Amino acid sequence: MGASVSKQTQKNTAKTICSALKHRILDLEYLPGHRFTEQALCDEFAVSRVPVREALSMLVDTGLVDKVRNVGCRVRKLTLEDIDEIYEVRLALELYAVEVLAAKDSARSVVADLAARWRSYSKTKRTDPIKSEFWADADEHFHESLTSALENEALLKALSDVNERIRFLRIKNITSHDRLERTCAKHLEILEAISRHDGPSARKLLHENILMGKANVKDSFKEAIMAAYATSK
Numbered sequence: 707m708g709a710s711v712s713k714q715t716q717k718n719t720a721k722t723i724c725s726a727l728k729h730r731i732l733d734l735e736y737l738p739g740h741r742f743t744e745q746a747l748c749d750e751f752a753v754s755r756v757p758v759r760e761a762l763s764m765l766v767d768t769g770l771v772d773k774v775r776n777v778g779c780r781v782r783k784l785t786l787e788d789i790d791e792i793y794e795v796r797l798a799l800e801l802y803a804v805e806v807l808a809a810k811d812s813a814r815s816v817v818a819d820l821a822a823r824w825r826s827y828s829k830t831k832r833t834d835p836i837k838s839e840f841w842a843d844a845d846e847h848f849h850e851s852l853t854s855a856l857e858n859e860a861l862l863k864a865l866s867d868v869n870e871r872i873r874f875l876r877i878k879n880i881t882s883h884d885r886l887e888r889t890c891a892k893h894l895e896i897l898e899a900i901s902r903h904d905g906p907s908a909r910k911l912l913h914e915n916i917l918m919g920k921a922n923v924k925d926s927f928k929e930a931i932m933a934a935y936a937t938s939k
Contacts, residue, residue, distance in 0.1 A: 720760035723751055727761060731770050731781055732874055734930050738783040742771070769871045784875075786924055792871055793920045797913065799865045803853040804896070804912050808905035816855040820848060821897045828890035832883045841886065842876035845919075848893055852900075878926035879919050888918070 730736050747758045762779045765771035772782045807813045827844065846869050853865050880886050892915040899908035
């Protein structure tokens, strides 16, 4: 019992450390290339190396941190060219998925559930705060749900791998009520096209939606990086 409690305590501690480091990375307190040292983290959080290593492993899994042989863990370096390449792969996967989905009657329940969800999101008041992490998760859920409806595990795995790499970028996507309203409208248009079996329109709308997101992410990424480096000087 004691050992079990101890392991659970270490796991909870690791999650706490992971959350703290994650927010620092997303807020660009740690710039791309920043190297983590286990001892420094142990000293800061007053813990042993076990939860620190587990926290860093969690960050590697989210795509925020790279584990480099003979170097250790460091904040992932990302360029605008990397973003372009990742989004090209995402487009190829999702455009195929939505076209196939539009030809299937079996997707009706998935489309209906997503439509109900995003209609409720579209009623978000402008006085409500924008919780970027919530909307990043909601956006990822929308796109993965469409692909999941095809019941093609290889395709879903490929998209999940892409999403893992851009998850922290998605947080830079929906950052205003205007952006949220446009996303809700576009998502509902995509679902409507799928429900009427209009594959070409669904592809066109999805293409516009993803490119809109990429442009917003790239602009936010550039601004954030420039501001962070200026502050660090």
